[in-house]
Amino acid sequence: MNFKNSRPLPHPTMTFWRKIFPFLRWWNFIGWDTTRADLFAGLTGAVIVLPQGVAFAMIAGLPPEYGIYTAIVVPLIAAMFGSSLHLISGPTTAISIIVFTSLSPIATPGSVHFIQLALTLTFLAGIFQLSFGLARIGILVNFISHSVLVGFTTGAAILIATSQLKHIFGLDLPGSGSFFITWMNILSQITTSNPYALAVATGTLICAALFKTFKPRWPGLLIAMIVGSIIGVFIGAESHGIRLMEGLPAQLPPLSLPDFSIQTMRELAPKAFAIALIGLIEALSIARSISALSRQQIDGNQEFIGQGLSNIIGSFFSSYAGSGSFTRSGINYHSGAMTPLSAVFSAIFLALILLIMAPLTIYLPIPAMGGVILLVSFSLIDVHHIKTIIKTSKDETAVLVTTFLATLFLDLEFAIYSGVLMSLVLYLSRTARPEIVDLTDGANEAGHFSDQTKSQYLNFKIIRIDGSLFFGAVDHIMEFLHNIDKKHTNKCHLLIVAYGINFIDISGAEMLVNESRRRRGTGGGLYLCGLKDLPREVLEKGEFIKDIGADNIFCSESEAMIKILDRIEHPL
Amino acid sequence: MTIVTISRGTYSRGKEIAEKLAAALNYECLSREIVIEASKEFNIPEIKLVRALHDAPSIFDRFSYGKERYIAFFRAALLKHLQRDNIIYHGLAGHAFLQDIPHVLKLRIIADLDHRIQEEMKREDISADQARQILVKDDTERHKWSLTLYGLDIWNPSFYDMTLHLDNLNVDETVSIILHTIEHSCFKTTPQSQAKLDDISLNAQIEAALTNEYPKATVESRNGTAYVSIRGSLIDEKNIFSKVNRLVKKVAGVEKIHVNIVPHFIED
Numbered sequence: 001m002n003f004k005n006s007r008p009l010p011h012p013t014m015t016f017w018r019k020i021f022p023f024l025r026w027w028n029f030i031g032w033d034t035t036r037a038d039l040f041a042g043l044t045g046a047v048i049v050l051p052q053g054v055a056f057a058m059i060a061g062l063p064p065e066y067g068i069y070t071a072i073v074v075p076l077i078a079a080m081f082g083s084s085l086h087l088i089s090g091p092t093t094a095i096s097i098i099v100f101t102s103l104s105p106i107a108t109p110g111s112v113h114f115i116q117l118a119l120t121l122t123f124l125a126g127i128f129q130l131s132f133g134l135a136r137i138g139i140l141v142n143f144i145s146h147s148v149l150v151g152f153t154t155g156a157a158i159l160i161a162t163s164q165l166k167h168i169f170g171l172d173l174p175g176s177g178s179f180f181i182t183w184m185n186i187l188s189q190i191t192t193s194n195p196y197a198l199a200v201a202t203g204t205l206i207c208a209a210l211f212k213t214f215k216p217r218w219p220g221l222l223i224a225m226i227v228g229s230i231i232g233v234f235i236g237a238e239s240h241g242i243r244l245m246e247g248l249p250a251q252l253p254p255l256s257l258p259d260f261s262i263q264t265m266r267e268l269a270p271k272a273f274a275i276a277l278i279g280l281i282e283a284l285s286i287a288r289s290i291s292a293l294s295r296q297q298i299d300g301n302q303e304f305i306g307q308g309l310s311n312i313i314g315s316f317f318s319s320y321a322g323s324g325s326f327t328r329s330g331i332n333y334h335s336g337a338m339t340p341l342s343a344v345f346s347a348i349f350l351a352l353i354l355l356i357m358a359p360l361t362i363y364l365p366i367p368a369m370g371g372v373i374l375l376v377s378f379s380l381i382d383v384h385h386i387k388t389i390i391k392t393s394k395d396e397t398a399v400l401v402t403t404f405l406a407t408l409f410l411d412l413e414f415a416i417y418s419g420v421l422m423s424l425v426l427y428l429s430r431t432a433r434p435e436i437v438d439l440t441d442g443a444n445e446a447g448h449f450s451d452q453t454k455s456q457y458l459n460f461k462i463i464r465i466d467g468s469l470f471f472g473a474v475d476h477i478m479e480f481l482h483n484i485d486k487k488h489t490n491k492c493h494l495l496i497v498a499y500g501i502n503f504i505d506i507s508g509a510e511m512l513v514n515e516s517r518r519r520r521g522t523g524g525g526l527y528l529c530g531l532k533d534l535p536r537e538v539l540e541k542g543e544f545i546k547d548i549g550a551d552n553i554f555c556s557e558s559e560a561m562i563k564i565l566d567r568i569e570h571p572l
Numbered sequence: 573m574t575i576v577t578i579s580r581g582t583y584s585r586g587k588e589i590a591e592k593l594a595a596a597l598n599y600e601c602l603s604r605e606i607v608i609e610a611s612k613e614f615n616i617p618e619i620k621l622v623r624a625l626h627d628a629p630s631i632f633d634r635f636s637y638g639k640e641r642y643i644a645f646f647r648a649a650l651l652k653h654l655q656r657d658n659i660i661y662h663g664l665a666g667h668a669f670l671q672d673i674p675h676v677l678k679l680r681i682i683a684d685l686d687h688r689i690q691e692e693m694k695r696e697d698i699s700a701d702q703a704r705q706i707l708v709k710d711d712t713e714r715h716k717w718s719l720t721l722y723g724l725d726i727w728n729p730s731f732y733d734m735t736l737h738l739d740n741l742n743v744d745e746t747v748s749i750i751l752h753t754i755e756h757s758c759f760k761t762t763p764q765s766q767a768k769l770d771d772i773s774l775n776a777q778i779e780a781a782l783t784n785e786y787p788k789a790t791v792e793s794r795n796g797t798a799y800v801s802i803r804g805s806l807i808d809e810k811n812i813f814s815k816v817n818r819l820v821k822k823v824a825g826v827e828k829i830h831v832n833i834v835p836h837f838i839e840d
Contacts, residue, residue, distance in 0.1 A: 015840055029837040031788060032637060033803060085836050294806060294835050336805045338835065 022302055023080045026339050034338040041337035042345025044222045045088060046353055048331050049346065050361060051245055051369050056091035057320070060099040061109030062118060064246065066320055067091045068354055069253035072347045074310045074322035079343030082306025083299040084287035088328040088343055089310055093163075095279055095321050102271040117268065120258040122322075123315035124265065124272030129280055130308025136301045144288060148419030150385050151400040153289040155407025155415060156326050157380040160373060162186075167370030168201040170194025170242060179408045196240035197367040204228035204371035212334075212375070221331060221372050228368025243366040248358045252351055253317040275321050276308075281416050283307050283324035290333050292382070327373055330380045395426045433476045434467020439497065459524070460493045460568060462557075466500035469508030469535070477508075481515055492524025493568060495560055504535040509544040516548045525567075527552045529560035574759045575654055575676045576750065578662035579726060582710050583691035584683040585738055590662035592747045597754075602653065603663035610649035614780065621646055625664040628716030637787035639721070644787070648780035651773035657761055664714075667731065668722055672772065675765040677754055680726075680735040681746070687738075733759075767795075770825075774798065777823045785815060796827035806835050 018024045049071040057067025071090040078089035099118055100109065107114035159179060165186050166173040170193055173185045207227045211220025237244060284303055291298050311321055332342055353361070389396045403419030410418070439462040461484055467473060484494070494515075504512075516526035531539070531553060539545045545553065554560035576593065580586025587603070594601030607625070611618040624642030633639045647669050654661065654670070670676045685707065692703035718726045729735050734753060736746050753759065775791040778798055782789040792799045798820060804812050816831050 018839060025838045025840070026836065028839060029803075031803070033786075033788070037805060085838075296836055296838075333805075334807055336808060338803075338805055 021081075022083065022306075023340065026085065030339060030341065035341065037336040037338045038342040039345050040222075041332050041335035041342040042347075043349050044335045045328055045332050045337075045342065045346035046349035047222055047225055047364075048369070048372070049088075049090060049325075049328055049350060050353060051364070051366065052325075052327070053091050054246060054248070056093060056096040059093065060091070060096035060118065060320055061104060061114060062099075062320060063110060063115075065249055065251070066115070066118075066318060068248060068350065069317065070314060070319040070322050072350050072354075073253055073314045073317045073319045075328075075343040076310075076347040077313050078283075078306045078310035078322075078324075079340035080306075081302075081309045082283075082287075082340070083302035084291065084324075085296055085340055086290045086294055086329055086333045086337055086342075087283060087287045087303070087324045088332045088346065089283065089307065089324050090322045090328065091320070092282060092323050092325050094282060095275060095323050098271075098275055098278060099321055102268075102275070106267070116259050117264070118320045119256055119315045119318070120260075120264055121268050121272050121275065122311050122320050123258040124268055125275040125279060125321050126308045126311030126313075126315065128273055128276035128308070129304055129311060132276070132280065133301045133304030133306075133308055137304075139300060143420050143424065144285060144416065145396075145399065145419070145423045146292065146385070147389055147396040147399040148403045148416065148423055149285065149289045149292060150382055150389060151403030151419055152285055152407050152415055153326075154381050154386065154400075155404045157377040158408060160327055160377040160380075164370040164373045164377070167243075167366045168198060168374065170197025170367060194241055196235055196237070197242050197365070199235065200228055200231050200237065200242060200365050201367035201371035201374075203231045204368040205375055208372050208375045212379075221335060221376070224372055225364065225368055228365055228371060229363050232365035232368065233363060237365050245361040245364045245366065247362050248354060250355050250358045252355065253319065256316060256318040258315045279307060279311070279321060279323035280304055285416055286324035286326050286329050289326075289380070290329050292385070293333065326380070327376060331372075331376050334376060334379050395430075399423050399426065428472060431467060431470075432472035434465055434469075434473050434500075436477065436480050437464040437466065438462075439464055460495070460564065462495045462497065464497040464500060468503040468505075469501055469511065470503060470505040471507035474507050474511045478511060478515075492519055492522045493527070493564060494519060494524065495527040495529060495557075495564060497530055497557055498528050498532070498535065499530040501535050502532065504538045506538075506542065509539055509542055512539075513544050513547040516552070525549075525552060525564075527554065527560055527564055529554040529557050574754050574761060575657060575670070575673075576660045576679060576754065577666040577670055577676060578660070578679045578681055579667045579732065580662060580681040581683070581688065581714075582707060583688040583695075584681050585743055586662050586681040588743050589681060589746050589750070590660045592743060593750055594660040596747060596751060597658070597660070599658045599660050600656075601660045601662070603661065606646065606650045606653060606661075606663065609653065610646045613649055614645040616642065616645060622664075626713060626717065628713050629720050637783075640787045641783045643721070644776070644780045644783040648773075648776040651769070651776045655766075655769060655773050657766070665718075667726075668718060668724055669772070669776070671724075671731075673765060673769050675759055675761045675769075677734070677750070677759045678732045679750065680729070680732040681738060682735060683738040771795075774823070774825050778820055778826065781819050781823050782816065785819065789816075793826075796825055797830070798826050798828070799830045799832065801832045801834050803834050803837075806833055809833055 014024075050068065053067030053071040054064040055067070057064050057070070060067075074091075075089045078087070082089075099121065102121065103109075103114055103117050107117050162179060162182050165171075165182075169186070169190065171186065171189050173182065173189065204224045204227060208220050208224035211223060232242060232244070280303075284298070284300060287298050287303055290296075307323065311319075314320075314322065332346075335342075386400065389400050399419055399422050402422050403415055406415035406418040440460070463480075463484075465477065469477065481494070512526065512528075519526045526548065528548070536553075539548070539553075554563065576590075576599075578586045578590050590603070591601055593599070607618060607621050610616070611621050621642050624639045625646060629639045643665070646665065650661070650666060651669060653659070667678045667680075670678065685704070688707055689700055689703045692698070692707060693700060696703065696706075698706075715726055718724045724731060734750075736749065738746060741749070771793050774793045774796070775798075778791045778793065778800065779789055782791075782800070782802075786802050786804075788803045790801045792801075800816055800820065802812050802816060812833060813831050817829055820826055820829050
């Protein structure tokens with residue numbers, strides 16, 4: 001017994017409350033060490049989200065403070081009720097763009113009506129997400145494979161880095177363009193870049209990199225941003241055309257009320273559904289990417305509930321639709337966050353910054369933020385796993401590359417869809433071609449009775465099928481069985497060793513019946529041995545066993561061998 | 573060749589029993605000596621150590637790990653001492669640390685509360701109500717201590733090999749029963765049980781070496797190979813590895829170290 005871990009078994013009442021309030025599941029892990037780590041990560045996260053919140057709110061067509069409100073309320077609720085220990089929710093680029101494109105045809109961006117519609121949209125999206133979670137369809141997350149995640153993470157890291165280049169070089173580029181257009185714009189304007197902005201960004205980046213390398217436990221990103229601000233003040237940032245943060249109103253998220261009229265709800269429901277889906281995919285993908293690093297197991301349903309609740313509650317506190325943020329989650333994890341308390345601290349710090357330090361935020365140069373985000377984005381690239389995937393499997397490499405390219409050149413959610421779709425197609429094509437091992441044809445590991453059989457009984461063939469006999473695999477197996485006849489016309493007796501068959505569907509059973517009839521027609525027979533319970537049940541329930549012949553089905557290879565060889569030697 | 577641990581409430585005459593038992597067996601009798609030893613070895617105030625072993629942890633302790641640190645030092649000192657064998661230990665927390673060692677006879681001595689109140693009144697010259705209050709508070713603290721830190725209920729008899737109630741029994745009769753009990757072969761030290769004690773003692777030495785930096789570190793060691801589990805972020809892995817190696821290197825008897833980072837703990 002390790003006495004430090006010798007806690008009593010959880011009381012059933014406690015288990016019940018942990019299901020209702022998931023933060024109780026990690027509550028006992030909290031200590032001074034985790035709190036200290038979470039405080040640093042929370043502080044760093046709060047400073048990072050400040051300019052992002054402003055930018056994303058502006059993308060969504062909302063006043064800048066709404067981005068900050070979203071960055072305070074949404075991550076707090078999502079962290080307490082979600083599953084991931086490191087996911088930071090809040091305003092994101094993708095959701096902000098969708099909010100704008102959904103509502104701008106109905107209301108003037110920035111108007112009171114637009115704001116109320118945004119809150120209603122958020123409320124409805126939250127209801128959808130909560131329903132998905134309660135209906136337990138979080139299993140969908142299992143279809144996002146590791147290769148998809150690595151590809152998505154790598155692509156997203158490059159996207160995030162690309163989005164920061166204009167700040168780093170001090171370029172004045174048009175709004176949100178595609179990856180390709182952004183690069184074209186950067187390259188065409190690179191000669192007009194601002195060397196002062198580049199100096200601030202480089203200084204901040206070097207400082208952050210040094211802390212990451214030599215003092216990983218220190219809040220390096222935060223210190224780097226302060227250093228960036230000092231460099232900015234020292235060189236006279238504004239006079240050299242470096243953009244600084246805008247001043248913010250010193251106010252906590254005010255109470256708000258979505259529009260619950262039936263007409264508005266009906267109008268916004270389809271748009272809210274899309275936001276709900278994209279938000280969940282984004283949040284789950286990020287949660288899973290971070291969990292690949294943190295080795296945490298993500299409960300998809302719980303994450304859905306957390307996201308849903310955060311948007312529902314957020315809509316009553318002047319917050320618009322949020323989801324998981326790749327940048328902030330990455331920063332949170334790499335700053336050493338250990339529990340979701342980092343998100344809570346981040347929200348508290350952000351609220352404090354908003355209240356106390358709002359006027360000071362004007363000293364933070366945007367290129368300094370860019371430098372920090374650039375470092376974080378490259379930390380998200382999992383070189384070790386990319387190498388492993390490339391070395392291990394061509395199929396997985398194809399999935400990785402497809403997802404990576406789709407992330408760069410398509411919308412984020414479609415990148416995930418394409419990766420998942422490709423994974424499924426490859427999986428189906430693998431299962432549709434079960435391995436068929438010829439146990440009577442030369443040396444193989446399972447051919448312990450093959451030599452004797454081969455020499456003594458030339459019209460007898462034994463094969464083993466490793467895989468399921470379902471509709472997708474029928475053609476492949478039929479082709480193999482016909483090829484036996486083409487190569488060896490005398491092999492009319494066929495024994496299938498079925499230990500490797502886990503499942504047989506109607507098509508597979510009918511294929512066996514047809515093969516059995518065909519072989520009987522040529523004076524031979526089809527025999528099965530080692531059938532597992534589930535396939536045997538299918539054959540019995542569908543009465544396929546009558547057609548194949550109950551006496552042609554054996555428990556083991558040895559029983560099958562003795563009986564079949566006896567029948568061949570002494571035909572009726 | 574054995575070890576006897578005696579868990580007792582205040583004024584349950586456990587000390588008297590321990591001393592008579594040690595005299596009868598010619599064993600070393602230990603209690604407060606371990607506290608002094610730990611205090612000297614790890615350079616910590618004795619009073620803080622006593623409080624850490626007696627008082628239930630406060631909410632602040634939970635975050636600061638102050639109690640865990642002191643307990644780690646005490647545990648290291650106690651187990652190092654117990655490796656010598658032939659010891660009667662009557663004092664705080666010993667039974668909690670030796671649960672897995674088969675040759676240790678773990679005793680619980682209890683006495684009637686009325687009797688204990690009389691003793692307390694005599695000794696401290698206080699009223700019955702005051703004495704009762706002090707004893708109940710004392711018992712509750714010890715109970716909470718064990719329950720909070722290790723999830724162990726010290727009033728649960730399955731925690732001990734034997735519980736003796738000093739009502740009909742007097743001290744000599746109790747000692748006689750214990751002397752008879754330790755004659756059984758199951759309480760004799762064997763090479764296997766000694767090896768187990770050596771292993772948990774090494775665990776304790778390593779945990780004491782780590783406790784200032786990693787108060788929640790847990791160690792499992794086997795024949796000089798230590799498996800150290802440290803709470804921490806995986807991004808800090810290299811730093812933790814080198815720090816643990818540096819700290820554990822000083823502990824005698826460690827031949828090999830495996831470090832496992834525990835990044836989270838999620839309960840059902």
